[in-house]
Amino acid sequence: MHRYEIAISFAGEDRNVASAIADRLTAEGVRVFYDEYEQADLWGKDLYEYLAEVYSQHARYCIMLLSENYARKLWTNHERQNAQARAFRERAEYILPVKLDDTKIPGIRETVGYIDLRATTIDDLIPMILLKLGRKSGDAGGTGISASVPEIKIPIPKIKKTFTQLEKDRFTKEGFGFISAYFKNGIERIRTLGGGLDADLLAIGELKFVAKLYRNGDVASQCKIWMGGAFSQNSICYSESFHDIHSDNSxxxxxxxxxxxxxxxxxxxxxxxxxxxxxxxxxxxxxxAEYFWRRFTGPLER
Known part of the structure; x- marks a missing residue:
């Protein structure tokens, strides 16, 4: 059983919406991860690692409140990447998008079903969430005690398929998106460490970037990562020693x-x-992303 039935990912500017959803779900007996409910437990923890675990492991579903605010916040991007990694890994419904405006969020496809809170009220949203969880309003009697809803596991035989080029193209693009976002967050974190360490990242279009690590002002490590290459369009290449950022031959x-x-x-x-x-x-x-990041930061361990 998951620790939480619902984890809510949102920007601080949209807290009023997140709070209303969390309070209504809690009143229905749903186990909700909402930061204000967890203040004592979060106190003193490494939030970067702990939130990664929550959004990638400990919830049955993740509700994302998508907005302009959500797109530009570092912490929401961290939560989103870990939630997407879970969905990516399990190839199953996990992220439940709730739109607050029309901002496009990396990795959230337009073909994914969503709820638009400009056209739907929270009163209408709560029963839909409960239905997703396999219960109905009042199952827990509004006591805050989680109702016991058994999940029936029915084995379904796996059937092999042939993946289309469109699926491969999208998989490659989403994978590169994970890597790019991972490096951006990692570099932001290195910048806060001090001790003579610094880092920088330069995006070259949408499908290539250069990252550098500095120790006491000197380059300690550098890499270029790009989508496509000599092998196929469905590959992601890594170069440590490059002289021309636009030449991808080595x-x-x-x-x-x-x-x-x-x-x-x-x-x-x-x-x-x-x-x-x-x-x-x-x-x-x-x-x-972790594989390339370990290679990139390896010189710092020497």
Whole structure:
């Protein structure tokens, strides 16, 4: 059983909406992760790691309140990336988008079903959430005690499929989006560490970026990561030593897309001397980002 039935991800400017949803769901006996309910538990924790666990592991569903405010906040992007990693990994419904305006959010496809709070009231939204959870209003008697709703597990045979080029293209683009967002957040965090460390990132269009780590003002590590390359359009390449940011003819590592008939995944080239175990793994977008990040930051450990 998940610790929470619903985790709410929102920008501080939209707290009034998040609070109304959280209070109504709690009154129905739903276990909700809402930061104001967790202040004592959050006190003293490493929030970067703890929130990553909440949004990637501990909730049955994640409600995202999508807005202009949501798109530009560092913490909401961190929550979104971890929630997307969970959805990406399980290939199942997990993120429940609720639109507050028309802002496009990276990784949230326009084809994903959503609720628009400009056309739907919170009074109408709550029964839909309860229905998603397999219960109806009043199941918990409004006591705040979670109703016991058994989940019936019915085994369904897996059927292999052939993935289309469109699916592969979207998988590659979403994977690159995870990597790009992961590096942006990682570099922002390094900038807060002090101790002579600094970092910078330069986006080159939508499908390429350059990242640099500095120690006492000197370059300690640098890399260029881009989508596409010599292998196929469905690859993501990594270069450590480059002289021309626009020339993509040399690389030190790469990820390619493969499938087992049930899902798409990334495989590393195995060219990194620390990556023998990674070469045997199937990687989702989050794991692919971690793989490149470990390679990029490795010189700091020497």
């Amino acid at each position: 690389y030190n590592d790469w990820l390619t897309i493969e499938d087992d008939g049930y899902r798409l995944f990334f495989k590393s080239s195995g060219m990194w001397f620390r990556s023998s175990e990674d070469a045997e793994k199937v990687l989702d977008g989050q794991q692919a």
